[in-house]
Amino acid sequence: MTTRVRRRVRAAGAAVGAGLLLASCGIGEGFVGTPELSDGEVTITFNWWGADARTQLTLQAIELFEEEYPNITVDAQYADWNGYWDRLAITAAAGEMPDVSQFDQLYLASYAERGALLELSRVSEFLDTSALGAEILDSGRADGSLYAVPTGGTANGIIINTTLFDEYGVALPDTESWTWEEFQRVSVELTEASGGEVHGVTPFGADSFSLTVWARQHGGELFDASGDVALDPEILAGYWQRELDLIESGAAPSAGQLSEMHGLPLDQSSVVTGRAAMAFIPAGQFSAYQSAGPDFDYAIADWPTDADTSPGFQYLKPTMYWAASSTTQHPAEAALLIDFLTNDTRVGRLFGVDRGEPGNPAFQEAIAPDLDESGQEALAFTNLIAEEIDDTPPITPPGASDIENLLNRYNQQVLFGESSPDDAARGFINELGDSIRAAS
Known part of the structure; x- marks a missing residue:
C-alpha cells in the first residue's frame, strides 16, 4: 500500500x-x-x-x-x-x-x-x-x-427462488409476459403447497424504488421536474392495496411477520432463508442474494403487468x-x-x-x-x-431525503389497519409535500 x-x-x-x-x-x-x-x-x-x-x-x-x-x-x-x-x-x-x-x-x-x-x-x-x-x-x-x-444503474426486478418452486411442484408462468393475476395465483399456490411453511412472496410497500416503478406502471411519477410531489393518491392507495391483497390471499406473510422482517440484513431476508419464494429487489443485489443463499437457485424477472400498464415503466435507478x-x-x-x-x-x-x-x-x-x-x-x-425504459424520473428533491422512513411509517399504519390505503396515501403525500416546501 x-x-x-x-x-x-x-x-x-x-x-x-x-x-x-x-x-x-x-x-x-x-x-x-x-x-x-x-x-x-x-x-x-x-x-x-x-x-x-x-x-x-x-x-x-x-x-x-x-x-x-x-x-x-x-x-x-x-x-x-x-x-x-x-x-x-x-x-x-x-x-x-x-x-x-x-x-x-x-x-x-x-x-x-x-x-x-x-x-x-x-x-x-x-x-x-x-x-x-x-x-x-x-x-x-x-x-x-x-x-x-x-x-x-439498476432496474427493479423480482427475485425468484426456483428451488422452492421445484420442491413444491408449483409451475411458474411465463415471466416475460406474466400478469398481476398470475403473479398472485402462483404465490398463493406456493404458500398452500408448502402448508404455510413458505410464502409465495414478500411484497413491496415501504421503499421508494418499488413505489416509483409502480407509479410509472400506472402512468405517474413520484416527483415532477420542479421537485414537487406528483404522485396521485389513488396510485399510492393502489400500491398499498396490492400489498394487502397479497397478504389477505395468503400469498404473503402476515402484517406482524412483515413488520418483524423490516430492516433485516440481506442474509436474513426471507428469500435467502427460504421463508419466501419471491421478493422485489434492485437487480444489482441479485448476486449478493445468490451468494447469501448458496443452497438455492435463483432467477430474476421483470414485474408483472396488466393490459393497461404503461410501457417503459422501468428505469435505471x-x-x-x-x-x-x-x-x-x-x-x-x-x-x-x-x-x-x-x-x-x-x-x-x-x-x-x-x-x-x-x-x-x-x-x-x-x-x-x-x-x-x-x-x-x-x-x-x-x-x-x-432497452425498454422510458425517460429517467426526477431525482429526490430537497426536503424529501427521509422518504424511506416516511413511507415505512405510513405503510405500517396500513398493514395494521390503523389507516386505510386512501387515508394513508393522502397523509403521506401531504407530509412529504410539506417537508419539500419547508426546505425550499
Whole structure:
C-alpha cells in the first residue's frame, strides 16, 4: 500500500440531521475562472461509504490513479452509511467538504441546489462522460445541470427462488409476459403447497424504488421536474392495496411477520432463508442474494403487468455517484479523479459490480469474463431492461431525503389497519409535500 494514501476513519458524532445542517449553511464557489491542472504537488480528499471489502478495492484504485498522476496525492476518507452523511453535512457546512465524494440520489439534489457541489460542465476538459448513455447520465442532473456522474444503474426486478418452486411442484408462468393475476395465483399456490411453511412472496410497500416503478406502471411519477410531489393518491392507495391483497390471499406473510422482517440484513431476508419464494429487489443485489443463499437457485424477472400498464415503466435507478465539492481548491484534479473512476477499465475490473452494474459499457465488457453465473444474469437483466425504459424520473428533491422512513411509517399504519390505503396515501403525500416546501 502506498504511503501516500492516508486512510482516516472518523467517527460520526453528529446528532443533527444532514438535511437540517446543510439547509443552514451558506456555501460558495471554491475557485473562479478556468480550472487548470497544477504543475506542483497537489493533495485532494476522496470520501466514500461502504464495508471493508469496498474500501480495500477503492484504495487499490487510488494507487492506480496516483501512479497515473504522480503529482496528485489522494487523501482517503471513509465511513459507514449513517456516519458518512452526518460527517459530510458537517464538512459541507464548514466549507471543508472533501474534494470528491461518493453520493446517493436521496441527497444529490439537496447538496446541489444549496451550492455544495461543483457543476461539472465547468471541468468538462478533464472529465469525459460520453461513455454513459443519457438514461444513466441524466440521473446526475439537478435543475438541468450535471452535478454527479453515476457509477451505474439498476432496474427493479423480482427475485425468484426456483428451488422452492421445484420442491413444491408449483409451475411458474411465463415471466416475460406474466400478469398481476398470475403473479398472485402462483404465490398463493406456493404458500398452500408448502402448508404455510413458505410464502409465495414478500411484497413491496415501504421503499421508494418499488413505489416509483409502480407509479410509472400506472402512468405517474413520484416527483415532477420542479421537485414537487406528483404522485396521485389513488396510485399510492393502489400500491398499498396490492400489498394487502397479497397478504389477505395468503400469498404473503402476515402484517406482524412483515413488520418483524423490516430492516433485516440481506442474509436474513426471507428469500435467502427460504421463508419466501419471491421478493422485489434492485437487480444489482441479485448476486449478493445468490451468494447469501448458496443452497438455492435463483432467477430474476421483470414485474408483472396488466393490459393497461404503461410501457417503459422501468428505469435505471442510479446505484451511486461521484461528485465534487464546490469549495474544492483543485477542481481540475478532482475532475481527473472522477474521470479515472468512470473510464479507466482497470478500475472497472477492480470494482466489478460492487457499486452496481457499471454504466460504462467498457466496464461491463471488462468485468464480464470474471462474473459468476448470477452476476452475468443480473447484468443481462439490467441491459435488457435498459432497452425498454422510458425517460429517467426526477431525482429526490430537497426536503424529501427521509422518504424511506416516511413511507415505512405510513405503510405500517396500513398493514395494521390503523389507516386505510386512501387515508394513508393522502397523509403521506401531504407530509412529504410539506417537508419539500419547508426546505425550499
